[in-house]
Amino acid sequence: MEFFQALTQHAFLQHALLGGLLASIGCGVMGSYVVVKRIGFLAGGIAHAVLGGMGAAFFFGAEPMYGALIAAIIVALLIGWVTLGWRQQEDTLISAMWAVGMAAGILFISQTPGYQIDLMTYLFGNILLVTSKDLWLMMALDVVLLLLVMLFYRQFLAVAFDEEFARLRGVPVALFYMLLLCLVAVSVVLLIQIVGLILVIALLTLPAAIALHYVQTIGRMMIVATFLGALFCVSGLAVSYQPDLPAGATIILVAGVAYLLSTVLSSLRQRHRARAITSR
Protein backbone atom coordinates (compact mmCIF):
# COMPACT_ATOMS: atom_id res chain seq x y z
CA MET A 1 0.00 0.00 0.00
CA GLU A 2 2.87 2.31 0.85
CA PHE A 3 4.14 1.89 -2.69
CA PHE A 4 0.86 3.03 -4.22
CA GLN A 5 0.71 6.05 -1.90
CA ALA A 6 4.27 6.95 -2.83
CA LEU A 7 3.38 6.53 -6.49
CA THR A 8 0.98 9.46 -6.33
CA GLN A 9 3.64 11.66 -4.73
CA HIS A 10 6.94 10.87 -6.45
CA ALA A 11 7.63 11.56 -10.11
CA PHE A 12 10.56 9.11 -10.16
CA LEU A 13 8.21 6.27 -9.19
CA GLN A 14 5.71 7.28 -11.86
CA HIS A 15 8.54 7.28 -14.40
CA ALA A 16 9.63 3.88 -13.16
CA LEU A 17 6.11 2.49 -13.53
CA LEU A 18 5.65 3.97 -17.00
CA GLY A 19 9.08 2.68 -18.01
CA GLY A 20 8.12 -0.80 -16.83
CA LEU A 21 4.88 -0.71 -18.82
CA LEU A 22 6.60 0.54 -21.99
CA ALA A 23 9.32 -2.09 -21.68
CA SER A 24 6.64 -4.78 -21.28
CA ILE A 25 5.46 -4.17 -24.84
CA GLY A 26 8.91 -4.96 -26.21
CA CYS A 27 9.30 -7.90 -23.85
CA GLY A 28 5.89 -9.35 -24.80
CA VAL A 29 6.06 -8.91 -28.55
CA MET A 30 9.70 -9.69 -29.30
CA GLY A 31 10.07 -12.09 -26.36
CA SER A 32 7.46 -14.28 -28.05
CA TYR A 33 9.60 -14.52 -31.18
CA VAL A 34 12.72 -15.19 -29.09
CA VAL A 35 10.97 -18.09 -27.32
CA VAL A 36 9.32 -19.74 -30.34
CA LYS A 37 12.38 -19.27 -32.56
CA ARG A 38 14.62 -20.48 -29.74
CA ILE A 39 17.12 -17.64 -30.10
CA GLY A 40 17.57 -16.89 -26.39
CA PHE A 41 21.34 -17.34 -26.70
CA LEU A 42 21.48 -14.87 -29.60
CA ALA A 43 19.43 -12.36 -27.63
CA GLY A 44 21.78 -12.89 -24.65
CA GLY A 45 24.75 -12.19 -26.94
CA ILE A 46 23.17 -8.95 -28.13
CA ALA A 47 22.29 -7.88 -24.57
CA HIS A 48 25.79 -8.38 -23.18
CA ALA A 49 27.70 -6.98 -26.16
CA VAL A 50 25.67 -3.77 -25.79
CA LEU A 51 27.93 -2.76 -22.88
CA GLY A 52 30.59 -1.91 -25.50
CA GLY A 53 28.27 0.69 -27.04
CA MET A 54 27.21 2.08 -23.67
CA GLY A 55 30.84 2.34 -22.55
CA ALA A 56 31.88 4.05 -25.80
CA ALA A 57 29.01 6.55 -25.55
CA PHE A 58 29.98 7.30 -21.95
CA PHE A 59 33.64 7.72 -22.94
CA PHE A 60 32.78 10.18 -25.74
CA GLY A 61 30.30 12.08 -23.59
CA ALA A 62 27.17 10.90 -25.41
CA GLU A 63 23.95 9.49 -23.97
CA PRO A 64 24.61 5.82 -22.99
CA MET A 65 21.13 4.71 -24.18
CA TYR A 66 21.90 5.93 -27.72
CA GLY A 67 25.22 4.10 -27.59
CA ALA A 68 23.34 0.99 -26.43
CA LEU A 69 20.86 1.27 -29.30
CA ILE A 70 23.54 1.66 -31.98
CA ALA A 71 25.65 -1.15 -30.48
CA ALA A 72 22.61 -3.44 -30.19
CA ILE A 73 21.70 -2.98 -33.86
CA ILE A 74 25.31 -3.51 -35.02
CA VAL A 75 25.71 -6.64 -32.88
CA ALA A 76 22.30 -7.96 -34.04
CA LEU A 77 23.36 -7.57 -37.69
CA LEU A 78 26.74 -9.22 -36.98
CA ILE A 79 25.10 -12.12 -35.15
CA GLY A 80 22.52 -12.51 -37.93
CA TRP A 81 25.29 -12.55 -40.52
CA VAL A 82 27.20 -15.18 -38.52
CA THR A 83 24.07 -17.30 -38.06
CA LEU A 84 23.18 -17.23 -41.73
CA GLY A 85 26.71 -17.75 -43.03
CA TRP A 86 28.58 -19.80 -40.42
CA ARG A 87 25.90 -21.81 -38.66
CA GLN A 88 28.40 -24.47 -37.59
CA GLN A 89 30.56 -22.03 -35.59
CA GLU A 90 27.57 -20.01 -34.44
CA ASP A 91 27.94 -20.46 -30.68
CA THR A 92 31.69 -19.82 -30.66
CA LEU A 93 31.30 -16.60 -32.64
CA ILE A 94 28.32 -15.37 -30.59
CA SER A 95 30.15 -16.15 -27.33
CA ALA A 96 33.14 -14.20 -28.63
CA MET A 97 30.99 -11.16 -29.47
CA TRP A 98 29.27 -11.45 -26.08
CA ALA A 99 32.61 -11.34 -24.21
CA VAL A 100 34.40 -8.85 -26.49
CA GLY A 101 31.48 -6.39 -26.25
CA MET A 102 31.53 -6.54 -22.46
CA ALA A 103 35.32 -6.24 -22.31
CA ALA A 104 35.24 -3.19 -24.61
CA GLY A 105 32.56 -1.60 -22.45
CA ILE A 106 34.53 -2.10 -19.24
CA LEU A 107 37.70 -0.68 -20.85
CA PHE A 108 35.85 2.40 -22.13
CA ILE A 109 34.26 3.01 -18.72
CA SER A 110 37.57 2.54 -16.87
CA GLN A 111 39.31 5.02 -19.19
CA THR A 112 36.62 7.68 -18.96
CA PRO A 113 38.16 10.65 -17.12
CA GLY A 114 36.37 12.26 -14.19
CA TYR A 115 33.49 10.78 -12.27
CA GLN A 116 33.36 6.98 -12.52
CA ILE A 117 29.86 5.68 -13.05
CA ASP A 118 28.51 2.76 -11.13
CA LEU A 119 28.92 -0.24 -13.46
CA MET A 120 26.21 -2.05 -11.50
CA THR A 121 23.62 0.38 -12.87
CA TYR A 122 24.31 -0.83 -16.42
CA LEU A 123 24.69 -4.48 -15.49
CA PHE A 124 21.61 -4.75 -13.27
CA GLY A 125 19.64 -1.65 -14.30
CA ASN A 126 17.89 0.84 -12.11
CA ILE A 127 14.29 1.42 -12.96
CA LEU A 128 14.14 4.27 -10.43
CA LEU A 129 16.56 6.29 -12.57
CA VAL A 130 14.31 6.35 -15.68
CA THR A 131 14.05 9.93 -16.89
CA SER A 132 11.32 11.52 -19.00
CA LYS A 133 13.82 11.60 -21.92
CA ASP A 134 14.26 7.84 -21.52
CA LEU A 135 10.49 7.43 -21.55
CA TRP A 136 10.17 9.29 -24.86
CA LEU A 137 12.91 7.11 -26.38
CA MET A 138 11.20 3.96 -25.07
CA MET A 139 7.86 5.08 -26.48
CA ALA A 140 9.40 5.81 -29.90
CA LEU A 141 11.09 2.39 -29.93
CA ASP A 142 7.79 0.70 -29.00
CA VAL A 143 5.98 2.47 -31.84
CA VAL A 144 8.61 1.41 -34.41
CA LEU A 145 8.55 -2.15 -33.10
CA LEU A 146 4.74 -2.47 -33.11
CA LEU A 147 4.40 -0.88 -36.53
CA LEU A 148 6.92 -3.24 -38.15
CA VAL A 149 5.48 -6.32 -36.47
CA MET A 150 1.93 -5.39 -37.57
CA LEU A 151 2.96 -4.63 -41.15
CA PHE A 152 5.02 -7.80 -41.63
CA TYR A 153 3.27 -10.15 -39.19
CA ARG A 154 2.83 -12.91 -41.81
CA GLN A 155 6.47 -12.77 -42.94
CA PHE A 156 7.80 -12.83 -39.37
CA LEU A 157 5.49 -15.73 -38.56
CA ALA A 158 6.68 -17.65 -41.62
CA VAL A 159 10.36 -17.03 -40.84
CA ALA A 160 9.91 -17.97 -37.17
CA PHE A 161 7.85 -21.07 -37.97
CA ASP A 162 9.34 -22.62 -41.11
CA GLU A 163 12.21 -20.80 -42.85
CA GLU A 164 12.40 -23.34 -45.67
CA PHE A 165 8.75 -22.98 -46.64
CA ALA A 166 8.99 -19.18 -46.35
CA ARG A 167 11.93 -19.24 -48.78
CA LEU A 168 9.93 -21.34 -51.25
CA ARG A 169 7.10 -18.78 -51.11
CA GLY A 170 9.50 -16.03 -52.11
CA VAL A 171 9.84 -14.43 -48.66
CA PRO A 172 13.32 -12.81 -48.36
CA VAL A 173 14.17 -14.92 -45.32
CA ALA A 174 17.61 -13.41 -44.65
CA LEU A 175 16.18 -9.87 -44.71
CA PHE A 176 13.33 -10.67 -42.31
CA TYR A 177 15.61 -12.71 -40.04
CA MET A 178 17.98 -9.72 -39.79
CA LEU A 179 15.04 -7.38 -39.18
CA LEU A 180 13.74 -9.72 -36.48
CA LEU A 181 17.13 -9.66 -34.73
CA CYS A 182 17.25 -5.86 -34.99
CA LEU A 183 13.83 -5.65 -33.32
CA VAL A 184 15.05 -8.04 -30.61
CA ALA A 185 18.00 -5.65 -30.18
CA VAL A 186 15.58 -2.72 -29.79
CA SER A 187 13.67 -4.67 -27.12
CA VAL A 188 16.91 -5.43 -25.31
CA VAL A 189 17.65 -1.69 -25.14
CA LEU A 190 14.13 -1.06 -23.83
CA LEU A 191 14.62 -3.61 -21.07
CA ILE A 192 18.19 -2.68 -20.10
CA GLN A 193 16.90 0.43 -18.40
CA ILE A 194 14.59 -1.70 -16.26
CA VAL A 195 16.63 -4.75 -15.29
CA GLY A 196 20.12 -4.15 -16.75
CA LEU A 197 21.92 -6.13 -19.42
CA ILE A 198 22.69 -9.19 -17.27
CA LEU A 199 19.05 -9.87 -16.38
CA VAL A 200 17.48 -8.68 -19.62
CA ILE A 201 17.24 -12.13 -21.14
CA ALA A 202 15.05 -13.34 -18.28
CA LEU A 203 12.48 -10.57 -18.76
CA LEU A 204 12.59 -11.12 -22.52
CA THR A 205 11.85 -14.83 -22.28
CA LEU A 206 10.00 -15.64 -19.03
CA PRO A 207 6.68 -13.82 -19.70
CA ALA A 208 6.56 -15.27 -23.24
CA ALA A 209 7.47 -18.76 -22.01
CA ILE A 210 4.63 -18.61 -19.45
CA ALA A 211 2.20 -17.38 -22.13
CA LEU A 212 3.19 -20.33 -24.36
CA HIS A 213 1.72 -22.69 -21.75
CA TYR A 214 -1.79 -21.33 -22.30
CA VAL A 215 -2.31 -19.93 -25.82
CA GLN A 216 -2.96 -21.29 -29.32
CA THR A 217 -1.35 -18.59 -31.46
CA ILE A 218 1.69 -16.34 -31.41
CA GLY A 219 -0.54 -13.24 -31.60
CA ARG A 220 -2.24 -14.17 -28.33
CA MET A 221 1.13 -15.15 -26.89
CA MET A 222 2.34 -11.58 -27.50
CA ILE A 223 -0.70 -10.07 -25.77
CA VAL A 224 -0.50 -12.37 -22.75
CA ALA A 225 3.29 -11.94 -22.48
CA THR A 226 2.95 -8.14 -22.60
CA PHE A 227 0.35 -8.27 -19.84
CA LEU A 228 2.54 -10.60 -17.75
CA GLY A 229 5.61 -8.42 -18.31
CA ALA A 230 3.68 -5.40 -17.06
CA LEU A 231 2.42 -7.38 -14.07
CA PHE A 232 5.94 -8.53 -13.13
CA CYS A 233 7.36 -5.00 -13.49
CA VAL A 234 4.65 -3.43 -11.33
CA SER A 235 4.65 -6.16 -8.68
CA GLY A 236 8.47 -6.34 -8.60
CA LEU A 237 8.62 -2.59 -8.17
CA ALA A 238 5.96 -2.66 -5.44
CA VAL A 239 7.62 -5.55 -3.54
CA SER A 240 11.06 -3.94 -3.70
CA TYR A 241 9.92 -0.46 -2.61
CA GLN A 242 9.39 -0.76 1.11
CA PRO A 243 12.40 -2.96 2.07
CA ASP A 244 14.51 -0.95 -0.45
CA LEU A 245 15.54 -4.01 -2.51
CA PRO A 246 17.10 -3.70 -5.99
CA ALA A 247 14.01 -3.35 -8.22
CA GLY A 248 15.45 -5.12 -11.32
CA ALA A 249 16.48 -8.22 -9.40
CA THR A 250 13.10 -8.32 -7.60
CA ILE A 251 11.22 -8.11 -10.92
CA ILE A 252 13.24 -11.03 -12.29
CA LEU A 253 12.68 -13.12 -9.16
CA VAL A 254 8.91 -12.52 -9.35
CA ALA A 255 8.98 -13.56 -13.03
CA GLY A 256 11.12 -16.61 -12.23
CA VAL A 257 8.80 -17.82 -9.48
CA ALA A 258 5.76 -17.29 -11.75
CA TYR A 259 7.47 -19.31 -14.52
CA LEU A 260 8.26 -22.14 -12.14
CA LEU A 261 4.67 -22.28 -10.86
CA SER A 262 3.27 -22.08 -14.38
CA THR A 263 5.52 -24.90 -15.61
CA VAL A 264 4.37 -27.17 -12.78
CA LEU A 265 0.72 -26.21 -13.33
CA SER A 266 0.95 -26.74 -17.06
CA SER A 267 2.59 -30.16 -16.72
CA LEU A 268 -0.07 -31.23 -14.18
CA ARG A 269 -2.77 -30.04 -16.59
CA GLN A 270 -1.21 -32.03 -19.44
CA ARG A 271 -1.05 -35.18 -17.32
CA HIS A 272 -4.66 -34.70 -16.28
CA ARG A 273 -5.73 -34.35 -19.93
CA ALA A 274 -3.71 -37.42 -20.98
CA ARG A 275 -5.39 -39.45 -18.21
CA ALA A 276 -8.83 -38.19 -19.23
CA ILE A 277 -8.20 -39.22 -22.86
CA THR A 278 -6.89 -42.70 -21.99
CA SER A 279 -9.77 -43.37 -19.59
CA ARG A 280 -12.39 -42.59 -22.27
Place this chain on the structure above:
Amino acid sequence: MTAVIRVKDVVFSYGGPVVLEDVHLDVEDGEFLGVVGPNAGGKSTLLRLMLGLLEPTAGSIEVGGREPSEGSRAIGYVPQYPPFARDFPITVEQTVLLGRLGTAHVIGGYSRGDRDIAARVMTETEILNIRNRRLNTLSGGQLQRVLLARALACEPKILMLDEPTANIDARMESDIFALLRQLNQRATIIVVSHDIGFISQYVRRVACVNRTLICHSTLAIDGKVIQDLYGGDVHMVEHAHA
Protein backbone atom coordinates in the same frame (compact mmCIF):
# COMPACT_ATOMS: atom_id res chain seq x y z
CA MET B 1 3.26 -32.70 -73.85
CA THR B 2 5.66 -30.05 -72.53
CA ALA B 3 8.21 -30.51 -69.78
CA VAL B 4 7.41 -28.46 -66.66
CA ILE B 5 10.66 -29.53 -65.03
CA ARG B 6 13.85 -30.16 -66.95
CA VAL B 7 16.88 -31.66 -65.18
CA LYS B 8 19.94 -31.78 -67.43
CA ASP B 9 23.18 -33.64 -66.65
CA VAL B 10 23.00 -32.72 -62.98
CA VAL B 11 25.82 -33.63 -60.64
CA PHE B 12 25.56 -32.87 -56.93
CA SER B 13 27.76 -33.30 -53.90
CA TYR B 14 27.43 -31.93 -50.35
CA GLY B 15 31.20 -31.40 -50.39
CA GLY B 16 32.13 -35.09 -50.01
CA PRO B 17 31.24 -38.04 -52.22
CA VAL B 18 29.02 -37.45 -55.25
CA VAL B 19 25.33 -37.89 -54.31
CA LEU B 20 23.86 -37.50 -57.79
CA GLU B 21 25.70 -38.07 -61.05
CA ASP B 22 24.67 -37.21 -64.62
CA VAL B 23 21.00 -37.07 -63.77
CA HIS B 24 18.69 -36.29 -66.63
CA LEU B 25 14.94 -36.03 -66.19
CA ASP B 26 12.05 -34.33 -67.96
CA VAL B 27 8.79 -34.15 -66.02
CA GLU B 28 5.82 -33.66 -68.32
CA ASP B 29 2.88 -31.39 -67.58
CA GLY B 30 0.13 -33.36 -65.80
CA GLU B 31 2.39 -36.32 -65.01
CA PHE B 32 2.21 -38.37 -61.77
CA LEU B 33 5.83 -39.38 -61.25
CA GLY B 34 7.14 -41.62 -58.49
CA VAL B 35 10.74 -41.24 -57.32
CA VAL B 36 12.04 -44.38 -55.64
CA GLY B 37 15.37 -45.74 -54.48
CA PRO B 38 17.35 -46.89 -51.45
CA ASN B 39 18.04 -44.72 -48.43
CA ALA B 40 20.74 -42.12 -49.10
CA GLY B 41 20.32 -42.79 -52.82
CA GLY B 42 19.66 -39.10 -53.54
CA LYS B 43 15.83 -38.97 -53.84
CA SER B 44 15.25 -36.11 -51.40
CA THR B 45 18.36 -34.31 -52.69
CA LEU B 46 16.91 -34.43 -56.22
CA LEU B 47 13.65 -32.95 -54.93
CA ARG B 48 15.48 -30.18 -53.06
CA LEU B 49 17.49 -29.38 -56.19
CA MET B 50 14.26 -29.04 -58.18
CA LEU B 51 12.88 -26.76 -55.45
CA GLY B 52 15.95 -24.53 -55.62
CA LEU B 53 16.84 -25.24 -51.99
CA LEU B 54 20.16 -26.70 -53.22
CA GLU B 55 22.27 -25.73 -56.22
CA PRO B 56 23.68 -28.39 -58.54
CA THR B 57 27.46 -28.79 -58.63
CA ALA B 58 27.17 -29.18 -62.42
CA GLY B 59 24.35 -29.28 -64.94
CA SER B 60 21.15 -27.27 -65.00
CA ILE B 61 17.55 -27.40 -63.78
CA GLU B 62 14.56 -25.47 -65.10
CA VAL B 63 11.15 -25.22 -63.46
CA GLY B 64 8.56 -23.79 -65.84
CA GLY B 65 11.42 -22.56 -68.04
CA ARG B 66 12.99 -20.59 -65.17
CA GLU B 67 15.67 -21.07 -62.52
CA PRO B 68 14.33 -23.29 -59.68
CA SER B 69 14.62 -20.44 -57.14
CA GLU B 70 12.29 -18.34 -59.34
CA GLY B 71 10.02 -21.18 -60.44
CA SER B 72 9.53 -22.61 -56.96
CA ARG B 73 6.45 -20.44 -56.34
CA ALA B 74 4.60 -22.67 -58.81
CA ILE B 75 5.40 -25.65 -56.57
CA GLY B 76 3.51 -26.89 -53.54
CA TYR B 77 5.94 -28.81 -51.32
CA VAL B 78 5.26 -31.35 -48.59
CA PRO B 79 8.49 -32.17 -46.68
CA GLN B 80 9.30 -35.59 -45.24
CA TYR B 81 10.15 -34.24 -41.81
CA PRO B 82 8.41 -31.01 -40.81
CA PRO B 83 11.30 -28.64 -40.06
CA PHE B 84 9.35 -26.70 -37.42
CA ALA B 85 8.95 -27.28 -33.68
CA ARG B 86 5.72 -29.19 -32.99
CA ASP B 87 4.97 -26.98 -29.97
CA PHE B 88 4.99 -23.79 -32.06
CA PRO B 89 1.88 -21.75 -31.17
CA ILE B 90 0.06 -21.90 -34.49
CA THR B 91 -3.32 -23.28 -35.49
CA VAL B 92 -4.12 -25.53 -38.43
CA GLU B 93 -5.78 -22.65 -40.31
CA GLN B 94 -2.82 -20.30 -39.77
CA THR B 95 -0.46 -23.00 -41.04
CA VAL B 96 -2.53 -23.52 -44.18
CA LEU B 97 -2.77 -19.76 -44.74
CA LEU B 98 1.04 -19.59 -44.91
CA GLY B 99 0.63 -21.20 -48.33
CA ARG B 100 -0.90 -17.89 -49.51
CA LEU B 101 2.37 -16.04 -48.86
CA GLY B 102 3.96 -14.66 -51.99
CA THR B 103 0.71 -14.70 -53.95
CA ALA B 104 -0.50 -11.14 -53.42
CA HIS B 105 0.25 -8.09 -51.27
CA VAL B 106 3.33 -7.97 -49.04
CA ILE B 107 2.05 -5.74 -46.21
CA GLY B 108 -0.75 -6.48 -43.73
CA GLY B 109 -2.94 -9.53 -43.15
CA TYR B 110 -4.61 -12.12 -45.35
CA SER B 111 -7.37 -11.13 -47.78
CA ARG B 112 -10.87 -12.59 -47.91
CA GLY B 113 -9.81 -14.47 -51.06
CA ASP B 114 -6.84 -16.04 -49.19
CA ARG B 115 -9.17 -17.23 -46.42
CA ASP B 116 -11.63 -18.68 -48.95
CA ILE B 117 -8.86 -20.62 -50.66
CA ALA B 118 -7.60 -21.89 -47.28
CA ALA B 119 -11.13 -23.03 -46.38
CA ARG B 120 -11.50 -24.80 -49.75
CA VAL B 121 -8.24 -26.77 -49.44
CA MET B 122 -9.00 -27.63 -45.80
CA THR B 123 -12.33 -29.06 -46.95
CA GLU B 124 -10.58 -30.99 -49.73
CA THR B 125 -8.08 -32.50 -47.29
CA GLU B 126 -10.79 -33.07 -44.64
CA ILE B 127 -9.26 -30.91 -41.91
CA LEU B 128 -11.81 -28.10 -41.79
CA ASN B 129 -13.22 -29.46 -38.51
CA ILE B 130 -9.80 -29.15 -36.82
CA ARG B 131 -8.96 -25.69 -38.24
CA ASN B 132 -8.70 -24.07 -34.77
CA ARG B 133 -6.54 -26.77 -33.21
CA ARG B 134 -2.90 -26.20 -32.37
CA LEU B 135 -0.41 -28.36 -34.32
CA ASN B 136 0.94 -30.16 -31.25
CA THR B 137 -2.51 -31.69 -30.63
CA LEU B 138 -2.66 -33.43 -34.02
CA SER B 139 -1.90 -37.05 -34.94
CA GLY B 140 0.75 -37.86 -37.56
CA GLY B 141 -1.90 -38.39 -40.24
CA GLN B 142 -3.68 -35.14 -39.43
CA LEU B 143 -0.40 -33.21 -39.55
CA GLN B 144 0.37 -34.75 -42.94
CA ARG B 145 -2.99 -33.53 -44.24
CA VAL B 146 -2.29 -30.04 -42.86
CA LEU B 147 1.04 -29.95 -44.72
CA LEU B 148 -0.70 -31.12 -47.88
CA ALA B 149 -3.37 -28.42 -47.44
CA ARG B 150 -0.63 -25.79 -46.95
CA ALA B 151 0.96 -26.95 -50.21
CA LEU B 152 -2.42 -26.83 -52.00
CA ALA B 153 -3.11 -23.33 -50.67
CA CYS B 154 -0.24 -22.19 -52.92
CA GLU B 155 -2.53 -23.19 -55.85
CA PRO B 156 0.46 -25.05 -57.31
CA LYS B 157 0.98 -26.21 -60.87
CA ILE B 158 3.38 -28.82 -59.50
CA LEU B 159 2.99 -30.72 -56.24
CA MET B 160 6.12 -32.31 -54.72
CA LEU B 161 5.83 -34.69 -51.80
CA ASP B 162 8.77 -36.24 -49.99
CA GLU B 163 7.74 -39.56 -48.40
CA PRO B 164 4.28 -38.17 -47.54
CA THR B 165 3.14 -41.37 -45.89
CA ALA B 166 6.32 -42.40 -44.06
CA ASN B 167 4.90 -41.79 -40.58
CA ILE B 168 1.29 -42.83 -40.98
CA ASP B 169 -0.69 -46.06 -41.04
CA ALA B 170 -1.62 -48.04 -44.19
CA ARG B 171 -5.25 -46.89 -44.23
CA MET B 172 -4.27 -43.24 -44.14
CA GLU B 173 -1.62 -43.94 -46.78
CA SER B 174 -4.28 -45.21 -49.23
CA ASP B 175 -6.52 -42.20 -48.46
CA ILE B 176 -3.72 -39.74 -49.14
CA PHE B 177 -2.75 -41.41 -52.42
CA ALA B 178 -6.41 -41.50 -53.50
CA LEU B 179 -6.53 -37.75 -52.85
CA LEU B 180 -3.31 -37.27 -54.82
CA ARG B 181 -4.85 -39.14 -57.75
CA GLN B 182 -7.72 -36.60 -57.72
CA LEU B 183 -5.33 -33.67 -57.42
CA ASN B 184 -3.39 -34.99 -60.41
CA GLN B 185 -6.28 -33.79 -62.56
CA ARG B 186 -5.14 -30.21 -61.95
CA ALA B 187 -1.45 -30.49 -61.00
CA THR B 188 1.70 -32.35 -61.98
CA ILE B 189 2.70 -34.56 -59.05
CA ILE B 190 6.13 -35.83 -58.05
CA VAL B 191 6.16 -38.11 -55.06
CA VAL B 192 9.18 -39.65 -53.34
CA SER B 193 8.45 -43.01 -51.79
CA HIS B 194 10.29 -46.00 -50.39
CA ASP B 195 7.40 -48.31 -51.30
CA ILE B 196 7.78 -49.03 -55.00
CA GLY B 197 5.12 -51.74 -54.96
CA PHE B 198 2.52 -49.44 -53.42
CA ILE B 199 3.10 -46.32 -55.50
CA SER B 200 3.10 -48.36 -58.71
CA GLN B 201 -0.68 -48.51 -58.34
CA TYR B 202 -0.91 -44.74 -58.63
CA VAL B 203 1.98 -43.37 -60.69
CA ARG B 204 2.50 -43.77 -64.43
CA ARG B 205 6.27 -43.55 -64.43
CA VAL B 206 8.91 -44.32 -61.86
CA ALA B 207 12.28 -42.56 -61.57
CA CYS B 208 14.70 -44.95 -59.89
CA VAL B 209 17.41 -42.96 -58.09
CA ASN B 210 20.56 -44.42 -56.65
CA ARG B 211 23.22 -41.83 -57.45
CA THR B 212 22.20 -42.08 -61.10
CA LEU B 213 18.63 -41.94 -62.37
CA ILE B 214 16.80 -44.32 -64.68
CA CYS B 215 13.14 -43.88 -65.59
CA HIS B 216 10.79 -46.80 -66.15
CA SER B 217 7.14 -46.97 -67.00
CA THR B 218 5.22 -48.58 -64.13
CA LEU B 219 4.54 -51.66 -66.21
CA ALA B 220 8.24 -52.27 -66.74
CA ILE B 221 9.02 -52.56 -63.01
CA ASP B 222 10.16 -56.11 -62.27
CA GLY B 223 12.50 -57.94 -59.95
CA LYS B 224 15.51 -57.22 -62.14
CA VAL B 225 14.87 -53.44 -62.08
CA ILE B 226 14.50 -53.48 -58.30
CA GLN B 227 17.60 -55.61 -57.83
CA ASP B 228 19.63 -53.22 -59.98
CA LEU B 229 18.27 -50.22 -58.08
CA TYR B 230 18.87 -51.50 -54.55
CA GLY B 231 22.11 -53.27 -55.44
CA GLY B 232 21.26 -56.59 -53.83
CA ASP B 233 18.76 -59.43 -53.74
CA VAL B 234 15.38 -57.83 -53.25
CA HIS B 235 12.14 -59.69 -53.65
CA MET B 236 9.24 -57.87 -55.22
CA VAL B 237 6.01 -58.68 -53.44
CA GLU B 238 2.95 -57.42 -55.26
CA HIS B 239 0.45 -56.27 -52.68
CA ALA B 240 -2.40 -53.89 -52.17
CA HIS B 241 -2.89 -51.83 -49.04
CA ALA B 242 -6.28 -52.13 -47.42
